[in-house]
Amino acid sequence: DGGITQSPKYLFRKEGQNVTLSCEQNLNHDAMYWYRQDPGQGLRLIYYSQIVNDFQKGDIAEGYSVSREKKESFPLTVTSAQKNPTAFYLCASSAPGLLNTGELFFGEGSRLTVL
Amino acid sequence: QQQVKQSPQSLIVQKGGISIINCAYENTAFDYFPWYQQFPGKGPALLIAIRPDVSEKKEGRFTISFNKSAKQFSLHIMDSQPGDSATYFCAASIGYGNKLVFGAGTILRVKS
Numbered sequence: 001d002g003g004i005t006q007s008p009k010y011l012f013r014k015e016g017q018n019v020t021l022s023c024e025q026n027l028n029h030d031a032m033y034w035y036r037q038d039p040g041q042g043l044r045l046i047y048y049s050q051i052v053n054d055f056q057k058g059d060i061a062e063g064y065s066v067s068r069e070k071k072e073s074f075p076l077t078v079t080s081a082q083k084n085p086t087a088f089y090l091c092a093s094s095a096p097g098l099l100n101t102g103e104l105f106f107g108e109g110s111r112l113t114v115l
Numbered sequence: 116q117q118q119v120k121q122s123p124q125s126l127i128v129q130k131g132g133i134s135i136i137n138c139a140y141e142n143t144a145f146d147y148f149p150w151y152q153q154f155p156g157k158g159p160a161l162l163i164a165i166r167p168d169v170s171e172k173k174e175g176r177f178t179i180s181f182n183k184s185a186k187q188f189s190l191h192i193m194d195s196q197p198g199d200s201a202t203y204f205c206a207a208s209i210g211y212g213n214k215l216v217f218g219a220g221t222i223l224r225v226k227s
Contacts, residue, residue: 004158035217040124040219040220041219042121042204042217042218042219042220043159043204043217044217045214045215048214058214090158090159092158100211101211102147102149102164102208102211103149103161103164104151104159104161104215106158106159106160107158108156108157108158109156109157109158
């Protein structure tokens with residue numbers, strides 16, 4: 001089945017450690033996104049990438065880093081510089097060009113807890 | 116800076132009732148307004164969307180009402196069912212393929 005796969009689903013990390021969240025898609029979508037979800041704050045954009053080897057900061061990029069070496073993959077690293085990393089992280093993608101209807105396709109999310 | 120304000124934060128509705136969630140936006144350049152539905156532990160999924168050239172769009176029990184002059188749009192769920200219990204997000208963007216700005220979300224619980 002086509003879709004977006006995020007892993008791991010749950011992750012625990014000690015303070016001061018970096019952690020990388022995986023996002024893989026087989027929808028042949030050009031654009032990919034990372035959102036952070038906190039209770040009562042909706043979804044906030046961390047980073048997005050429109051094409052391979054290119055990405056832009058979203059609204060809350062500080063303390064995060066990404067790479068886009070392959071069309072299918074858009075991993076997110078939560079660094080030790082992120083002051084409040086405990087959250088639910090969502091990866092999404094959208095269809096390219098004329099096929100884009102505006103719809104974002106989301107993965108099932110990764111819940112990160114910093115101990 | 117919250118560009119899309121959503122209310123209420125939570126909502127409890129009896130089975131068969133009407134659920135109404137409201138959103139207001141500030142940026143008049145927004146021209147795409149989707150609603151997403153999210154079940155616990157899952158990612159959001161597109162429910163219904165509207166462009167500002169129409170004032171209402173209906174898909175089954177779900178209706179978006181859009182008021183361009185007031186810069187407001189709302190989701191109505193008719194004949195609400197327990198299976199509709201989820202978190203609902205409104206959003207807005209300038210055209211397709213551009214950054215979506217999400218509201219804070221509404222947790223809906225439909226009591227049977």
